Amino acid sequence: MARPRVALDVEIPSDVKYIEHVVELATRQCRELRLPPHKCSLNVPVALSEALSNAILRGNADGKGKVRIRAVIRDDAVVFDITDEGPDFDMDAKRVEPTPENVTREEGRGLFLMHRLMDRVEHIYKGGNVIRLTLRRE
Amino acid sequence: MSFSISKQGDVVVVDVEGQLIVGNRQELKQKVLDELERGEKKFLIDFSQTGYIDSSGLGVLVSLSKKIREQGGELRLANLNDDLQTLFELTKLDTLFQISDTRERALESF
Numbered sequence: 001m002a003r004p005r006v007a008l009d010v011e012i013p014s015d016v017k018y019i020e021h022v023v024e025l026a027t028r029q030c031r032e033l034r035l036p037p038h039k040c041s042l043n044v045p046v047a048l049s050e051a052l053s054n055a056i057l058r059g060n061a062d063g064k065g066k067v068r069i070r071a072v073i074r075d076d077a078v079v080f081d082i083t084d085e086g087p088d089f090d091m092d093a094k095r096v097e098p099t100p101e102n103v104t105r106e107e108g109r110g111l112f113l114m115h116r117l118m119d120r121v122e123h124i125y126k127g128g129n130v131i132r133l134t135l136r137r138e
Numbered sequence: 139m140s141f142s143i144s145k146q147g148d149v150v151v152v153d154v155e156g157q158l159i160v161g162n163r164q165e166l167k168q169k170v171l172d173e174l175e176r177g178e179k180k181f182l183i184d185f186s187q188t189g190y191i192d193s194s195g196l197g198v199l200v201s202l203s204k205k206i207r208e209q210g211g212e213l214r215l216a217n218l219n220d221d222l223q224t225l226f227e228l229t230k231l232d233t234l235f236q237i238s239d240t241r242e243r244a245l246e247s248f
Contacts, residue, residue, distance in 0.1 A: 016159075016160045016161040017161050019159065019160065019161055020157055020159065020161060038220070038221060038224075041189070041190065041221050042190065042221035042224060042225065045157075045189070045190040046190050046191075046192055046225065049159055049160070049190070049192040050192055050193055053159075053160045053192065053194065057160070098228070098229045098230040098231075100230070100233075103229075103230050103231065103233060103234055104200060104204070104234065105197075105200070106197040106198075106200050106201045107193070107194075107197050108193075109193035109196055109197070109229055110192070110193040110194075112228075112229070113192075113193055113225075113228065113229070116228050
C-alpha cells in the first residue's frame with residue numbers, strides 16, 4: 001500500500017472568481033489518476049465548486065480570510081479538504097432534499113449535491129470549517 | 139466562460155459556453171432579464187458547449203423560469219450532456235423544465 005500523497009495544496013482569497021481555476025487544477029489531477037470520466041467531469045467539479053462557494057460565501061462571509069484546498073491521493077480514494085476561517089455550523093441542518101415542494105427553490109441544493117456526488121462528506125471544526133470530500137477511485 | 143445571445147425566429151437562444159457557476163450566474167441572469175424587459179417571451183438555453191453547472195447556476199435557471207413565466211413567456215432547455223442530465227435528474231429539475239435533445243427540436247416545440 002502506497003503512502004497517501006498530497007497532490008494539491010493551494011490557498012485562495014475569499015472571492016468566487018478563483019473557484020473555476022481551482023476546480024480545473026483538481027479535475028486535472030483526476031484525469032491524471034485515470035478516474036472514471038464522469039467523476040472528473042461531474043462529481044469532482046460540482047462537489048468541489050459547492051464546497052468552495054460555501055467556504056467563500058458562508059464560511060468567510062465577511063469577505064475576508066482565506067480558503068485552503070488540499071487534495072490527498074490514497075490507494076482507494078481521493079480526499080479533498082476545503083478549509084475556511086468561519087464560525088462552526090450545523091451542516092445537516094442546512095441540507096435540503098429535492099422534494100416536490102423544494103424543486104422550485106432557488107437556493108439550497110449545494111450540500112445535497114455534495115452528498116450525492118461524493119462517497120463521503122464530513123464536517124470538522126478546527127478553528128475554521130473543514131469540509132472533507134472523499135471520492136473512491138473506482 | 140461566456141454567454142452568447144442570438145435570435146431564431148421569435149425565440150431568444152442563449153448559448154452557455156464553459157461553466158455556469160456562482161461566479162458568472164448573475165451575468166446570465168441579467169442578459170436574459172434584459173431581453174425579457176424588451177418584450178421577448180420565448181427563451182431557449184442551449185448547453186451544447188457547457189462544462190458543468192453548480193447549484194447557483196441551477197438556482198438561476200429556476201429563478202429565470204419563474205420570472206419568464208410571470209411575464210407570460212416560456213423557458214426551455216436543450217442539449218444537456220450525460221453529466222448535466224444526471225445533475226438535473228438528481229435535483230429533480232428535469233421535472234420542472236422542458237428539455238430537448240437538440241436545439242432544432244427545442245425550437246420546434248415552442
